Amino acid sequence: MSDLNPQCQLSDSKDAENFSSQPVQQILSTRDARLGEGLIIRRALPHRERRMIGAWCFLDHFGPIRFKKGEGMNVGPHPHIGLQTFTWVIEGKILHRDSLGNAQIINPGQVNLMTAGKGVVHSEESQLDEYATLHGVQLWIALPDSKRQKDASFTHYTELPHFQQDGLSVTVLAGEFEGKIAPTEVFSPLLGLDIVALEATKARLPLNPAFEYGILVLENEIDVENETISVGKMIYLGCRREHVSIRAFKGSRFILIGGEPFKEEILIWWNYVARTKEEIKQADEQWKNNDKRFSGIQGYQGIRVDSPPIPWK
Numbered sequence: 001m002s003d004l005n006p007q008c009q010l011s012d013s014k015d016a017e018n019f020s021s022q023p024v025q026q027i028l029s030t031r032d033a034r035l036g037e038g039l040i041i042r043r044a045l046p047h048r049e050r051r052m053i054g055a056w057c058f059l060d061h062f063g064p065i066r067f068k069k070g071e072g073m074n075v076g077p078h079p080h081i082g083l084q085t086f087t088w089v090i091e092g093k094i095l096h097r098d099s100l101g102n103a104q105i106i107n108p109g110q111v112n113l114m115t116a117g118k119g120v121v122h123s124e125e126s127q128l129d130e131y132a133t134l135h136g137v138q139l140w141i142a143l144p145d146s147k148r149q150k151d152a153s154f155t156h157y158t159e160l161p162h163f164q165q166d167g168l169s170v171t172v173l174a175g176e177f178e179g180k181i182a183p184t185e186v187f188s189p190l191l192g193l194d195i196v197a198l199e200a201t202k203a204r205l206p207l208n209p210a211f212e213y214g215i216l217v218l219e220n221e222i223d224v225e226n227e228t229i230s231v232g233k234m235i236y237l238g239c240r241r242e243h244v245s246i247r248a249f250k251g252s253r254f255i256l257i258g259g260e261p262f263k264e265e266i267l268i269w270w271n272y273v274a275r276t277k278e279e280i281k282q283a284d285e286q287w288k289n290n291d292k293r294f295s296g297i298q299g300y301q302g303i304r305v306d307s308p309p310i311p312w313k
């Protein structure tokens with residue numbers, strides 16, 4: 001994903017409470033952002049009142065949307081630094097290409113994980129010849145300072161731990177849950193779960209009290225600790241919980257993300273995660289000047305994405 005809004009604001013993690021050390025129930029609304037022709041996505045993170053959950057620093061929910069032929073997601077080549085992009089597809093297909101030479105279609109139930117490190121370029125296109133519907137999420141994970149200058153890398157994961165419990169179908173996207181460990185390589189303690197209710201059900205999900213957590217609803221609605229949360233809403237739960245109580249209708253779907261509170265202050269502007277404005281400005285000048293830090297992509301038909309104007313001097 002790339003922010004295609006011509007007015008792109010700086011997001012500074014110190015402008016909102018870093019994390020809540022106690023349990024809370026903070027309900028946050030997503031905001032709509034445009035991502036190419038006909039595709040409106042719901043952006044849950046960063047939020048004015050909640051910049052991160054663990055190292056998860058960006059969360060877009062796209063679809064479910066039925067495209068007409070010729071429409072779809074088409075995000076041209078754009079750069080990233082300092083983060084991992086984590087793409088989880090529920091319906092449809094997305095073709096990822098990157099400056100490392102990868103061209104990888106991601107199918108439902110699979111994850112594409114790109115570690116930008118010091119710099120990478122990628123493009124993302126939905127594949128419309130076979131599937132007209134698209135539904136999924138893309139998250140970004142801030143890299144800790146010790147890893148953010150590493151070389152870029154990319155991994156496609158076809159198999160993730162998957163099990164049923166208490167009427168819920170659970171996929172472990174990142175981290176460990178109920179003894180099941182996701183293979184996805186992350187660089188700080190994190191959890192990501194995709195959960196679908198197979199029937200109307202109540203469940204208590206075990207949590208790690210040292211982590212902070214949030215839940216974003218992807219389909220229908222669920223009750224979280226007796227608060228009703230529908231599509232377009234996220235609930236932030238804070239730390240120090242042993243478990244969370246869920247009540248779901250059949251077919252409700254949500255993702256639960258969590259992690260150890262990320263103690264480093266980060267800046268996000270456009271597609272860059274950094275620590276200072278100077279780092280962002282330098283990366284952006286290198287992108288504009290076709291510097292070798294951001295090399296080209298083989299095979300993509302179309303133009304690359306220009307960065308919006310930097311909103312500070």
Ligand code: MN
Nearest residue numbers: 001002085122
């Ligand atoms: Mn991207």
